[in-house]
Amino acid sequence: MESILVLTHADETGSALTKASLEAVTAGVDLAARLGAELAIGIVAKHASHAAAQVAGAANRLLAVQGEAFAQARFASDAAACTEICRAAMPAIVVAPDSSRFARVMAVVAARVGGAIDTHITAIGGAEAVEATRWFYRHRIEAVITRDKRPWFLLLDAGTHAPYAGEGPHAQPDEIAIAAELPEMRTQVTGFRAPKLDQQTIRPDAKLLFVAGAGWTKKQPDGQVHVEEAGNLILRFLHLSGASLGSSKSLVDQGGEGQPVLPFLTHLNQVGQTGSTPRHPKGLATCCHGEEPHVVGWRFIGERRAVSLDANCGWTRGKADVVYVADAFAVMTKVNELLGEAASRS
C-alpha cells in the first residue's frame, strides 16, 4: 500500500498555512482516499500549532518542524526540515505545493531520501498506478507520466485544487515534533522587495488578467507614439477593475533596448514562454500579436478576449473566445469611462 505525505509550509505570518499548501492537502486527501492509503501531513513553520489545527482533520499523522530558523524561506534550513519529516514519515508518495519556497528545495530533499521528483503537476490520476499530468515545452505539450521509483515527489501547481477547508475524515491526531539538525547557516533572508502597494500590478488572486502587448508603445495611425496615454489608460483600468497586469516579452524588453517604455512594467509581468503562465478565470489581451501572449501566456486562463488592430492575427483564432478588431486606445478609454461611472454610482 502506498503511504502518502503532504508537505506544507506557513505563509509570511509564520503560523498559517499558505493557500497552495492547503491545495496540496486536498490533493493528498483525494489520493489517499482513492488508494486507501495512510496520510501524513508535514508542516514547516515558525509556529506549527495553528497550521496543525488547520489540517488536523485531514491526516492520520501530523509531523512538524518549527522554530525561528524556519520562519525564513531559505534553502539550507528548508531542505533539512523537509528531509527530516520525510525520514520520519517514510512515505511512498510525497505531495507538496510548487511554491517558490518548496520549489527551491524539494529536488534536493527527494535526492537525500533516495527518491525522484516531478514538478508543475496539474492533476494526479491513474486507475492502477499513480499518474501525474504536467506540461513540457513551456505549456505547449501535455504529458501524463508515472514512475516506479519511491518515494516519488509531486509538486502541485497552485490553482489546480480547491484549498482544504477543514473537514477531514480523521480525529485530530497529536502533532509530532521533528527535530532538524541544521548546518551553520551561511544565508540570511533579509526581507522582500515589492512595488509600493498602489503600484503592485501583479495580483495572483484577480478575476481578470489584462495582457498588454507592444502595440501600446508603437506608432499609431496618426504617426505618433502615445506612451504616456497608454500608461495612464492601463493603470486607470487596473485601478478600476482590480485586474492583474501581464505583458508580452516585446513590451517589457523595450526598456533594455532604449525604446519608450511603460515605467510600471517589469519582467515579472511577462507572460509566455520565458515569462509566467498565470491562472485567472478571465483574460483580456490588448495590442498583442503572436503565440506567446495568446497561447502560452493564457494557457490557464478561463474565458479569453482580445483587442487588436490586426484583423488577420492567426494566433487568436481558436485560442480566444472573442476578438475585437479595433483600436485599443479608443476601446479602453470607453471601458474606463464605463467602469468609472459604475464605481461612482456604487
Add this chain to the structure above:
Amino acid sequence: MANVLHIVVCAGMAPDPLQTLEPTTGPNGPGIKNEMVLPAVLDPWAASALYEAASLAAKNPGSKVWLVSLGPKAKLQQVMMTVAQKVGFELVPVDGPIGGFPDAHATAAALADAIEAIPGLDRARLLVFGGWESATRGAGVTLQLVGERLGIVDQFQGVDQITLREDGSFEVLERVEGGKHQVSVCAGAPAVLGWATGNLPEPRNNPQVGMANMRTIMPALQKAKSVALEANGLKYVAVNLPRQQRETRVEKNLSAEEIAREIVEWIEKDNR
C-alpha cells in the same frame, strides 16, 4: 584578489520559440518531431544566466566563465555559432540526447560529473549558474540536483539580481509569489543560482568574441564525452498537444463604445 569567481553556467538548448512543435514517439520514448533539424537557441533563462555570469566576471578581474551544455554534439555546434559571439566563455560540452523528455535526475548527474572534471576549477570560488527552469522540461530541478551532487548548501532560484560585496558575500533577489522579490544575503561562494530574466539585455553579436571562443569550442566538441541518460523509472503514459480549440468570434464592425460595453458587461458578469 578577494573576489575571483569561477562561474559555471549550465545551459541546455531549446527549439526556437517561434517553431511549431509536434510530439512523436521514437525508440527511446517521446520526442519532438524533427527536433534535430528545428532551429534551436540556448535555453532562454539559462542564456540570461550566461550574460549575468559574463558581466559578473568582467567586474571581478581574474574570474572565469565555463558553459556546460548537454545535447547532441552536432546541435551544440550549431547553437554555439551564435552563442559564442555574445560573451566569452569556455565550453564544456557533454554529448547526449536532445529535448525535454529525458529524466532530469540523470541529466543532473551527467552535468555534475562534467563540472567535477573541469581542470583548475576552484570549488571554493564556485558559483553554479543556470536557468531556474528550462524551456523544454520546465521542471526547475536539474540545477538543484547538480548543486547537491557538488555538496553546495546555498541555493537560490528565480534569481533576478546578484550584488557582490567586497568581502565576497553577496545579496540575491529571488522571485517569489505575487510579483515580489525575496532578498537574501549569502556569506559567499560556493552557491547555486538559478536565474530568471535578470537585468541585462541580450548582448549584440561580436565576431571577435566569437573567434576567440571558437578556438576552444571546436576542440572541446571533438573531445566531448558521450552519456546515456537513465530513465529513473520515469514512464510516459501519454504525450499530446492540447486539443482544446475554441470557436472564436471575430468582431470587425463594432464601434469602440459597443465593444467597451460588451467588455465591461463581461468583466462584471461574475464579479457582482
